Amino acid sequence: MRYDRMPIEIEAPEEYGYENIRCNLSESSFTDQTLESLDLKIPNLKLIYNEHRGGKKLRKLVASGGDSLHEDDVLITSGAAGALFVISTSQLNPESHLVVVRPNYSTNIETPRAIGCEISFIDLTYEDQFQINVAAIEASIKRNTKIVSITCPHNPTGTLISEDSLRQLVAVTKKHNCLLLVDETYRDISYGSQLPIAASLGDHVISVCSLSKSFGAPGIRVGWLICKDQSLQTTFLAAKEQMSISGSVIDEWIAEQLLARKSEILQVTTAEMKIRRSIVAAWIEKEELLEWVQPEGGIVCFPRMTREPVGGTAGFYKRLLEVHGTYVGPGHWFEMPDTSFRVGYGWSTRSELEEGLEAISKVLREL
Incomplete structure (x- = not known):
C-alpha cells in the first residue's frame, strides 16, 4: 500500500x-468532553488484553440500537477510522472496484486509493440537494465491484438519504452481490425521524459508527462496525487482531458508561445542536453571498459561495484565519472547489460560533 497524507489531516487544527x-x-x-464533565472516575481496572471483539457488555450496548442485531454482529475498533481501514484492507485489492459517493470523509476514499483499487465516484451536487441517485450507483456497478460506500448523515453536508432510497440501495447491492458500506458516524444526532441502522437491513450491509462525533469523545478511540454476516465478521476480527489484537480496557470502560447513558446524553446534545443549527440557518438566510442545503443530521454543514470572494478563495481562507482567527474546512478537504467549506457548529461555544460566522461574512467582502 502507498500512503499519502490527507489534506484534512495535514491542515487539521491540532496540526496548525x-x-x-x-x-x-x-x-x-x-x-x-472531559472525565469530569461526564462525571466519570476510572476505577482500578486490570490492564489486560480484553476480548478481541470488544467487551461483551459494550457490544450488547451497541447492538441494542438496532432491530434483529446481536452482540456477535458487532466488532469494536479504534474509532470509525479503524473500522473503515479493517473493511477496506480486508475486502479490496488492486483488482477490485469500489463505488463511492463524493464529497465524503477522506478515509472512505484515500484508503482504497492506497490499496490501488479502481474507484468510480458518484458526485453529489447542490442542485440535487446532495441526494444520492440510486440509479446512478447501480449503473456504476461492475462485475468486480466489491463495495458501494456512502455516508449517512452525509459528511460534510449533514443531509440524509431517505429510508426508501436506503432500502433501494440495500436491494441493488444484494442483487449485484456486493457489500453496502454505510458510514453512520453522525447517526446519533438527528433533527427528524432516525433511519434504522443500515446493517439491520441485510447481511451484506456494514454499518460503521463511533463515539467521536456525537458524544464528543474522540480521544478514547472507540468505534465499531456492525455486520450480520459471521463469515465477514471472522475476517474483520482477523484484520483487527493483526493490527492491535484488542482494544484499550480504559477506552472501552468509558465507552460502556457513555452508551449506558446514551438517551440522556443525546437528548441534551441534540437539543443544543438544534439551537446551533438555527443560528447558522438565520445567518445563511441573511447572507446573500452564501447558499446551503440545511442539514438534517449531525453537526456539520457545507455552505457554498455564490460568487468568488474578494481576493479569491486562497486569500479568503488566509484572511479569515490570520486576521479573524476563524478556521473552517475548505472544500479541497473533500475534493470539492474551495468556494465551498465545511462549518462545524457543535464544537465551539455559541459565542465563538456567532463570532466566526460574522467573520466569514466580513471576509467574503473585504481584502
Missing part, C-alpha cells in the same frame, strides 16, 4: 495549533 485559532469552526464533532 489550537492556540492559533480563536473561532474553530473546522471541527466535525461535538464539544470535546
Whole structure:
C-alpha cells in the first residue's frame, strides 16, 4: 500500500495549533468532553488484553440500537477510522472496484486509493440537494465491484438519504452481490425521524459508527462496525487482531458508561445542536453571498459561495484565519472547489460560533 497524507489531516487544527485559532469552526464533532464533565472516575481496572471483539457488555450496548442485531454482529475498533481501514484492507485489492459517493470523509476514499483499487465516484451536487441517485450507483456497478460506500448523515453536508432510497440501495447491492458500506458516524444526532441502522437491513450491509462525533469523545478511540454476516465478521476480527489484537480496557470502560447513558446524553446534545443549527440557518438566510442545503443530521454543514470572494478563495481562507482567527474546512478537504467549506457548529461555544460566522461574512467582502 502507498500512503499519502490527507489534506484534512495535514491542515487539521491540532496540526496548525489550537492556540492559533480563536473561532474553530473546522471541527466535525461535538464539544470535546472531559472525565469530569461526564462525571466519570476510572476505577482500578486490570490492564489486560480484553476480548478481541470488544467487551461483551459494550457490544450488547451497541447492538441494542438496532432491530434483529446481536452482540456477535458487532466488532469494536479504534474509532470509525479503524473500522473503515479493517473493511477496506480486508475486502479490496488492486483488482477490485469500489463505488463511492463524493464529497465524503477522506478515509472512505484515500484508503482504497492506497490499496490501488479502481474507484468510480458518484458526485453529489447542490442542485440535487446532495441526494444520492440510486440509479446512478447501480449503473456504476461492475462485475468486480466489491463495495458501494456512502455516508449517512452525509459528511460534510449533514443531509440524509431517505429510508426508501436506503432500502433501494440495500436491494441493488444484494442483487449485484456486493457489500453496502454505510458510514453512520453522525447517526446519533438527528433533527427528524432516525433511519434504522443500515446493517439491520441485510447481511451484506456494514454499518460503521463511533463515539467521536456525537458524544464528543474522540480521544478514547472507540468505534465499531456492525455486520450480520459471521463469515465477514471472522475476517474483520482477523484484520483487527493483526493490527492491535484488542482494544484499550480504559477506552472501552468509558465507552460502556457513555452508551449506558446514551438517551440522556443525546437528548441534551441534540437539543443544543438544534439551537446551533438555527443560528447558522438565520445567518445563511441573511447572507446573500452564501447558499446551503440545511442539514438534517449531525453537526456539520457545507455552505457554498455564490460568487468568488474578494481576493479569491486562497486569500479568503488566509484572511479569515490570520486576521479573524476563524478556521473552517475548505472544500479541497473533500475534493470539492474551495468556494465551498465545511462549518462545524457543535464544537465551539455559541459565542465563538456567532463570532466566526460574522467573520466569514466580513471576509467574503473585504481584502
